[in-house]
Amino acid sequence: MTTPPCRLYLITPPRLDDLAAFGHVLAHALDAGDVAALQIRLKDVDDVIIAAAVDMILPIAASRDVAVILNDRPDLAAKLGCDGVHIGQDDVPYKEARRLMGPDRIVGVTCHDSRHLGMEAAEAGADYVAFGAVFPTGTKEAKIRCDLEVLTIWQETMQTPCVAIGGITVKNIRQVARAGADFAAVCAGVWSYGDGPAAAVKALNAEIAAGVAERDEAVLALPSPDQ
Numbered sequence: 001m002t003t004p005p006c007r008l009y010l011i012t013p014p015r016l017d018d019l020a021a022f023g024h025v026l027a028h029a030l031d032a033g034d035v036a037a038l039q040i041r042l043k044d045v046d047d048v049i050i051a052a053a054v055d056m057i058l059p060i061a062a063s064r065d066v067a068v069i070l071n072d073r074p075d076l077a078a079k080l081g082c083d084g085v086h087i088g089q090d091d092v093p094y095k096e097a098r099r100l101m102g103p104d105r106i107v108g109v110t111c112h113d114s115r116h117l118g119m120e121a122a123e124a125g126a127d128y129v130a131f132g133a134v135f136p137t138g139t140k141e142a143k144i145r146c147d148l149e150v151l152t153i154w155q156e157t158m159q160t161p162c163v164a165i166g167g168i169t170v171k172n173i174r175q176v177a178r179a180g181a182d183f184a185a186v187c188a189g190v191w192s193y194g195d196g197p198a199a200a201v202k203a204l205n206a207e208i209a210a211g212v213a214e215r216d217e218a219v220l221a222l223p224s225p226d227q
Contacts, residue, residue, distance in 0.1 A: 004155070004161075004182055005182075005208075005212055006176070006177040006181050006182060006183065006184055006208050006211065006212055007034055007035070007036035007182070007183050007184075007208070008033070008034060008035045008036060008183070008184060008186060008201065008204055008205065008208070009035075009036055009037045009038075009039065009163055009165075009183040009184060009185040009186070010029070010035055010037070010038045010039070010185075010186055010187070010190055010201075011038075011039045011041050011165075011185055011186065011187040012038065012039065012040050012041055012042070012053075012057075012187075013187070013188075013191045014041065014042065014043060015042070016042065016053055019052060019053060019056045020056075022056075023056050023057070023060055025191075025196075025197055026038075026057065026060055026061075026197075027060050028196075028197070028198045029190065029197040029198050029200070029201050030060065030061065030064045030066055030201070031064070031198070032197075032198035032199070032201040032202045033201040033202045033204070033205035034205055035064070035066050035201060036066065036067065036183060037066060037067040037068070037069050037083075037084075037106075037183070038057065038061050038066050038067070038068055038069065039069040039070070039071055039086055039185070040053055040054060040057060040068065040069070040070050040071060040082075041071040041187075042071070043071075043072075047076060050070070050073070050076060050080075051076070051080055054068070054070065054076075054080040054081075054082060055080075058080075058081065058082070067083040067084060067106060068082050068083050068084075069082065069083060069084040069085060069086050069106060069108065070082045070084075070085050070086070071085075071086050072085075072086070072087065072088065072091050073085065074087065074092060074096070074097040074100040074101050074107070075100055077100075077101060077105075078100045078101050078102070078105070082105070083105060083106055084101065084105050084106025084107060084108065084127065085097055085100075085101055085105075085106070085107055085108070086107075086108045086109075086110070086130070087107065087108070087109055087110070088109075088110040089109075089110055089111075089112070089117070094107065094109055094121060094124045094125070094126060095124065098124075098125060106127045106128070107125075107126055107127055108126060108127055108128040108129070108130060108163065109121040109126045109128075109129055109130065110129075110130045110132075111129045111130060111131055112131065112132070112144045112146065113131060113132075113144050113145065113146035113147065113150055115150060115153065115154060117129075118131070118154060118158070118160075118162070119158070121160075122158060122159075122160035126160060127160075127161070128160060128161045128162065128163050128182070128183065129154075129160055129161075129162050129163070130162070130163040130164075130165050130185065131146045131150050131151060131154070131162055131163070131164060131165070132144075132146050132164060132165035132166035132185070133145055133146060133165065133166020133167055134146050134147075134148060134151075134164050134165065134166050134167065134168065134176060135166055135167030135168060135169075135172055136166075136167050137166045137167035137188075138167075138188065145166075146164075146166070148164075148175060148176070148179040149179070151164055151176070151179040151180045151181045152179050152180045154180065155179075155180030155181075155182070156180070161182035161183065162180075162181055162182050162183070163181065163182065163183040163184070163185050164176045164179070164181035164183070164184050164185065165185035166185075167189075168184050168185065168186045168189055169186070169188075169189035170189065170193065170200060170203045170204055170207055173186070173189075173204050173207045173208060173211065174207040174208070174210050174211035174214070175211065176211065177207070177208045177209075177210075177211025177212050177215065178211040178212070178214050178215045178218075179215075180215065184204075184208065186200075186204060189204070190204070
């Protein structure tokens with residue numbers, strides 16, 4: 001028996017001052033290895049700036065079968081044609097986000113370290129739940145830390161996919177994959193990687209594969225129910 005794979009879920013840098021330059025870097029990064037989704041996370045900026053970022057990113061991502069998720073704003077996500085939206089506990093309620101996005105687009109929900117919040121979101125119909133921060137992170141102020149065991153328990157008991165987020169890098173993503181995350185969200189671990197974002201995507205995928213293999217070996221080593 002093999003366990004589900006783990007895939008990369010990239011998050012944009014907090015500022016995109018030069019969209020053309022970022023588009024070039026992004027294309028090379030997405031070409032370097034498997035990426036499931038890209039979240040556009042631009043805080044405290046005008047809607048016009050977000051719209052310009054979406055317009056630039058959508059065709060690059062779509063041509064590589066990468067889902068584009070907008071952070072916080074289901075109204076804008078729907079209007080701009082994004083594949084989905086990611087909402088936090090302090091954003092619009094899931095029901096409103098789903099109404100705005102419609103039945104066929106992605107709605108993901110932040111659940112911090114709480115399996116209870118995760119189950120509520122899953123039962124409501126969320127396409128994924130996000131747990132974190134799993135490691136210390138400088139990208140945003142993380143008031144809550146989430147133990148990797150939450151990912152393992154979730155994987156063993158729930159069908160809704162889970163995303164691990166917070167401080168994930170090439171050095172620790174193997175732990176996340178081994179713990180059972182369906183997706184690993186990475187921001188600074190890609191864009192600030194010493195050898196460049198494309199090299200980061202390649203290295204992150206290699207570490208994910210190693211972590212999933214270790215997880216599969218651990219599952220195979222478990223005694224069968226009839227033993």
